[in-house]
Amino acid sequence: MSVPNIVTIRELSKEYRQGEINVTALNNVSLDIAQGEFLTLMGPSGSGKSTLLHIIAGIDRPTRGVCRVQDIDLTKLDESGLADWRNQNVGFVFQTFNLIPVLTAFENVELPLLLTRLNAKRRREQVNTALELVGLAERQKHLPRQLSGGQEQRVAIARALVTDPKLIVADEPTGNLDSNSAQEVLGILQMLSRQIGKTVIMVTHDPKAAAFGSRSIHLEKGELTN
Amino acid sequence: MTTIGFIARNALRNKRRFILSVSSVAMSLFLLVTLQVALRELTNPINDEGSTLRIIVRNKVSLAQPLPARQLATIERIPGVAAVTPFSYFGGLYKGDEKFTSFAQFAVDPVRANELLSDAKVPAEQMKAWVADRTSAVVGKMTAERYKLKIGDRMQFTGQIYPCDLEFKIAGIYEGTADDRNVFFHHKYLDESLGNPGTVGTWWVKAASAEEATLITDRINKAFANTSAEVRAETERAFQLGFVSMWANIKILIGGISVVVVFALLLVTVSTMSMAIRERFRELAVLKALGFRRRELFAFILAESFGLATLGAVFGAGGAWCLYRVLDMQTLSSGMFVMFEVTPQMMALAFSIAAVLGLLSAAAPMIGVARTSVVQGLKTLD
Numbered sequence: 001m002s003v004p005n006i007v008t009i010r011e012l013s014k015e016y017r018q019g020e021i022n023v024t025a026l027n028n029v030s031l032d033i034a035q036g037e038f039l040t041l042m043g044p045s046g047s048g049k050s051t052l053l054h055i056i057a058g059i060d061r062p063t064r065g066v067c068r069v070q071d072i073d074l075t076k077l078d079e080s081g082l083a084d085w086r087n088q089n090v091g092f093v094f095q096t097f098n099l100i101p102v103l104t105a106f107e108n109v110e111l112p113l114l115l116t117r118l119n120a121k122r123r124r125e126q127v128n129t130a131l132e133l134v135g136l137a138e139r140q141k142h143l144p145r146q147l148s149g150g151q152e153q154r155v156a157i158a159r160a161l162v163t164d165p166k167l168i169v170a171d172e173p174t175g176n177l178d179s180n181s182a183q184e185v186l187g188i189l190q191m192l193s194r195q196i197g198k199t200v201i202m203v204t205h206d207p208k209a210a211a212f213g214s215r216s217i218h219l220e221k222g223e224l225t226n
Numbered sequence: 227m228t229t230i231g232f233i234a235r236n237a238l239r240n241k242r243r244f245i246l247s248v249s250s251v252a253m254s255l256f257l258l259v260t261l262q263v264a265l266r267e268l269t270n271p272i273n274d275e276g277s278t279l280r281i282i283v284r285n286k287v288s289l290a291q292p293l294p295a296r297q298l299a300t301i302e303r304i305p306g307v308a309a310v311t312p313f314s315y316f317g318g319l320y321k322g323d324e325k326f327t328s329f330a331q332f333a334v335d336p337v338r339a340n341e342l343l344s345d346a347k348v349p350a351e352q353m354k355a356w357v358a359d360r361t362s363a364v365v366g367k368m369t370a371e372r373y374k375l376k377i378g379d380r381m382q383f384t385g386q387i388y389p390c391d392l393e394f395k396i397a398g399i400y401e402g403t404a405d406d407r408n409v410f411f412h413h414k415y416l417d418e419s420l421g422n423p424g425t426v427g428t429w430w431v432k433a434a435s436a437e438e439a440t441l442i443t444d445r446i447n448k449a450f451a452n453t454s455a456e457v458r459a460e461t462e463r464a465f466q467l468g469f470v471s472m473w474a475n476i477k478i479l480i481g482g483i484s485v486v487v488v489f490a491l492l493l494v495t496v497s498t499m500s501m502a503i504r505e506r507f508r509e510l511a512v513l514k515a516l517g518f519r520r521r522e523l524f525a526f527i528l529a530e531s532f533g534l535a536t537l538g539a540v541f542g543a544g545g546a547w548c549l550y551r552v553l554d555m556q557t558l559s560s561g562m563f564v565m566f567e568v569t570p571q572m573m574a575l576a577f578s579i580a581a582v583l584g585l586l587s588a589a590a591p592m593i594g595v596a597r598t599s600v601v602q603g604l605k606t607l608d
C-alpha cells in the first residue's frame with residue numbers, strides 16, 4: 001500500500017426522519033479511497049449513492065460515523081469552514097451541468113476563483129489551462145445556451161478543475177448526454193485521474209460508464225455489497 | 227469578471243423585469259417627491275424676519291369687513307407701535323390674466339409702509355417717484371419679470387372685491403422680500419376711486435420689537451373693544467398660519483397618498499425581488515457547493531436589491547429634482563406654486579425609502595437561502 005488514502009469512511013450512517021418513519025439512506029458504510037483513484041459508485045435508484053457522494057464532498061452531513069478527507073474530519077467543520085474547504089479541495093460535476101446561464105464559458109469556469117486571492121491575470125491563466133484540458137479553449141466567449149450538452153458538461157468539468165482540487169465528484173455526469181458526448185466526458189475524467197492524479201468519484205447507472213473507472217463499488221439499500 | 231460584474235449580470239438577466247422594477251420604484255419615488263414638494267409649498271407660510279415684527283389688524287367679524295379709517299390715530303398712539311399703515315387687499319384681475327391673478331395688490335400709505343417694507347429694496351429715486359405720484363405703484367421683481375414690465379409701464383386691474391378698476395404707472399421695482407410678487411399702491415388712490423368711503427381693509431402695524439409683538443396685539447385689541455368696529459390683531463406669522471390651517475385636511479390627504487404609494491412600492495419590489503431570487507435557488511445552491519459562503523450570497527442578494535432600489539431612487543427622486551429645477555412651475559401652475567423646490571430632506575427621504583426597500587426586499591430571499599441546504603437547493607427544479 002504505497003498510495004495514501006485520500007478518503008477514509010468509517011461506520012457512516014445517514015438517516016432521514018419523515019414523520020414517524022426513519023429512512024436509512026446509508027447504513028454503516030466503511031470505505032477507503034486512494035489518491036488518484038477513479039472510483040465509480042453504482043447501485044439501484046434510492047440506494048444512497050448521491051447521499052454518500054454529498055457527504056464525501058462536504059455538502060451533507062452524516063448522522064453517525066466518520067468521514068475524513070485528507071486527514072480532515074469533515075464533521076468537525078462548521079458551515080463556513082466547510083465552504084472554504086469545498087472551494088479549495090472539491091470540484092463538482094452535476095448531471096444537469098448547472099452552469100450559470102448569464103455567464104460565458106470563461107466566466108463560469110472563473111467563478112470559484114472569485115473566492116481566492118488570485119489577481120485577474122493569474123485567474124485568466126488558470127481558466128485557460130482548465131478550458132484547454134477539456135478541449136474548449138475556443139469556446140470561452142460562448143454562453144451555456146450556445147453550447148451542446150457535451151460541451152456544457154466539459155465546461156462544468158473545467159469549473160470543477162480550475163481551483164486545482166484533489167477531489168472531483170460527479171453525480172451521473174453522463175445522465176443527460178448522448179453516447180458520444182458521454183464518451184468524451186468519461187475520457188476526460190479518466191485522463192484527470194490517470195494523468196494528473198486527481199481522485200475522481202463518479203456515481204453512475206451505466207456499466208459502460210463504470211468501465212472507465214479504476215474501481216467500482218455497489219450500494220444496495222444504503223449498504224456496500226461486494 | 228469581477229464580483230460587481232457578476233452581481234450586475236445577475237440583476238440584468240431578465241432585462242424587461244429589471245427595467246419594469248426600476249421604473250416602478252422610480253415612478254413611485256417621483257410621485258412621492260412631487261407630493262412632498264406640493265405639500266411643502268401649500269403649507270409653509272413664507273417667512274422672513276419681518277413677519278414676527280409685523281402685525282395685521284383686521285375686523286373682528288371677518289376679514290371681508292372693513293375698518294374705519296379714523297382708527298389710525300388711536301393705533302399710532304399705542305405704546306410699542308413703531309409704524310402703521312392702511313393695508314387693503316385689492317385683489318384685482320390683472321389685464322392679460324384670464325381668470326386668476328397670482329399676485330396680490332395692496333393699497334398702502336407709501337410713506338408709512340416704507341417702515342414696514344424694510345426688507346424690500348427699492349432705489350431711493352424710485353421710492354421718491356412713487357411717493358410723489360398718487361397713481362403710481364411699486365411692483366415685485368418676480369411679477370415684473372414674469373410680465374416683462376419695466377418702470378414707466380402701466381398696469382390695469384379689474385376690481386373683483388372693490389367696485390372699481392384701477393390703472394397704475396410703475397414707479398419702482400422692489401426685491402428682497404420673501405415673496406417678491408406683490409404690487410403696492412397709494413391707498414388714497416383707492417379711496418378716491420371708491421368715493422372716499424373712509425374705510426380700510428386692514429391695518430398693518432410694525433412692533434418696536436419682536437418680544438413686544440404679542441403685548442401690542444393685546445393692546446390694539448383692547449383699544450377697540452366695545453367700539454362699533456372691534457378688531458382682531460395678530461402677528462403676520464399667526465395670520466398666515468391661520469390660512470395654512472385650511473390646508474390641514476389636504477395635508478392629511480397628501481400624507482395618506484404618500485403612505486399608500488410607499489406601501490404599494492414595497493409590495494411590488496418585495497415580490498419581484500423574491501421572484502427573481504427564487505428562480506435562482508438552484509444556482510445559489512451551486513454557488514454554495516462551489517464554496518461561496520452564506521454571507522457572500524447575502525451580499526449578492528443585498529447588492530442586487532439595493533442596486534435596483536437605488537437606481538430607482540436616482541431616476542425617480544433625481545429626475546424630480548432636475549425636472550423641477552428646469553420647469554417654471556410658477557407659470558405652469560398659474561402662480562399657485564412659486565418655488566416648487568425639491569429640498570435635500572426630500573431627497574434624503576426618497577433615498578432612505580429606497581434603502582429600506584432594498585433591505586426589506588432582500589430579506590425574504592435571504593431567509594430562503596439561509597434555510598436551504600446545498601442538497602435541498604440542488605434538488606429544486608429550474
Ligand SMILES: Nc1ncnc2c1ncn2[C@@H]1O[C@H](COP(=O)(O)OP(=O)(O)OP(=O)(O)O)[C@@H](O)[C@H]1O
Nearest residue numbers: 016018023024025044045046047048049050051052
Ligand atoms: N431529504 C430527504 N428526506 C427524506 N429522505 C431522503 C432525502 N433525501 C434522500 N432521501 C432518501 O434517501 C435514500 C437515498 O437517496 P439518494 O438520493 O442517495 O439515492 P440515489 O442512490 O442517489 O438514487 P438515484 O439513483 O435515484 O439518484 C432514498 O431512499 C431517498 O428517498
Ligand SMILES: [Mg+2]
Nearest residue numbers: 049050051171
Ligand atoms: Mg442520486
